[in-house]
Amino acid sequence: MLTKDVAGTAVMDKPETAGKPKAVAPATKAQKIYIDGQFYDHADAKISVFDHGLLYGDGVFEGIRFYNGRVFRMEEHMERLWESARSICIEIPMSRRDLDAALLETIRQNDLRDGYVRLVVTRGVGNLGLNPAQCKRSSIIIIAAKVALYPEEVYRRGLTVVTVATRRMGPATLNPAIKSLNYLNNILARIEANLSQADEALMLNDAGNIAECTADNVFIVKRGQIMTPPITAGALRGITRSVVFDIAAELGIKISEPDLTRHDLYIADEAFLTGTAAEVIPMVRVDGRIIGNGEAGAITTRTIARFRELTRKSGTPIFSE
Ligand SMILES: Cc1ncc(COP(=O)(O)O)c(C=O)c1O
Numbered sequence: 001m002l003t004k005d006v007a008g009t010a011v012m013d014k015p016e017t018a019g020k021p022k023a024v025a026p027a028t029k030a031q032k033i034y035i036d037g038q039f040y041d042h043a044d045a046k047i048s049v050f051d052h053g054l055l056y057g058d059g060v061f062e063g064i065r066f067y068n069g070r071v072f073r074m075e076e077h078m079e080r081l082w083e084s085a086r087s088i089c090i091e092i093p094m095s096r097r098d099l100d101a102a103l104l105e106t107i108r109q110n111d112l113r114d115g116y117v118r119l120v121v122t123r124g125v126g127n128l129g130l131n132p133a134q135c136k137r138s139s140i141i142i143i144a145a146k147v148a149l150y151p152e153e154v155y156r157r158g159l160t161v162v163t164v165a166t167r168r169m170g171p172a173t174l175n176p177a178i179k180s181l182n183y184l185n186n187i188l189a190r191i192e193a194n195l196s197q198a199d200e201a202l203m204l205n206d207a208g209n210i211a212e213c214t215a216d217n218v219f220i221v222k223r224g225q226i227m228t229p230p231i232t233a234g235a236l237r238g239i240t241r242s243v244v245f246d247i248a249a250e251l252g253i254k255i256s257e258p259d260l261t262r263h264d265l266y267i268a269d270e271a272f273l274t275g276t277a278a279e280v281i282p283m284v285r286v287d288g289r290i291i292g293n294g295e296a297g298a299i300t301t302r303t304i305a306r307f308r309e310l311t312r313k314s315g316t317p318i319f320s321e
Pocket residue numbers: 063186212213214215216217235236237238239240241274275276277
């Protein structure tokens with residue numbers, strides 16, 4: 001997840017424990033932030049305190065990466081954004097084509113070729129009541145920034161994860177399939193991981209099965225096959241998750257979506273996490289247990305390599321070529 005440092009620069013989570021992502025380098029020129037059709041300097045990029053995105057976490061978002069001048073899996077991210085908005089009855093006040101153009105233009109305005117773009121759609125300005133009927137027009141915010149990955153060494157060494165007490169919400173509460181601005185469930189889990197000095201929090205659903213981590217999907221490898229929890233277990237339909245399905249098909253590795261328990265993870269040969277910010281990253285220790293031989297496994301390593309190749313070679317061009 002991206003957060004902001006005191007200066008307002010986009011940064012990855014604070015490096016409190018080893019393996020946490022480090023603060024980003026500043027963009028090459030002053031950051032330009034898109035709000036509802038206009039670009040603002042960092043200091044002037046402001047929205048109303050009556051926006052329900054702020055008052056109630058009422059809105060949806062996407063975190064999208066671009067590599068080497070191309071937006072990775074842009075269409076899938078946009079599709080998910082529009083689906084999240086539709087699910088919570090937010091009408092995005094522009095066409096899909098125009099929003100695509102605004103996203104690309106924001107990256108161009110910031111003169112970046114590699115980075116992360118946060119696309120936010122809030123319910124818009126209303127009054128202090130929660131009724132969204134008060135909000136006449138949703139707002140669109142687009143922020144492009146440089147991103148720092150976990151240090152390269154962590155992609156070899158792997159992450160330490162703990163199971164937390166906070167359960168992932170079920171689809172009957174706030175469906176985890178909606179990528180909404182309401183992340184308190186994940187944040188509470190993240191706080192538990194921080195307090196345990198772990199890199200990430202493993203979240204279970206109410207049935208006790210693995211759902212996901214706070215901003216990543218979970219994968220295990222057992223006897224040469226890849227497994228990941230189904231969406232119905234409370235996992236976001238991750239875009240990186242879907243790339244792993246493509247890679248598995250390409251490499252001829254069987255992949256399936258059974259319900260998984262912590263036991264399955266403890267006895268896995270390999271495990272890894274996927275997410276737009278973290279990419280594909282090994283998980284080598286869970287709840288004090290060593291996974292497999294405690295190092296990034298062969299299938300994980302091949303998946304990381306192929307993922308990186310795809311990020312370098314595919315995507316929607318940002319600049320005219
Ligand atoms: C809760 C949650 N699960 C999983 C993911 C991974 O999804 P993606 O690969 O689309 O970034 C994210 C990040 O977007 C997330 O916030």
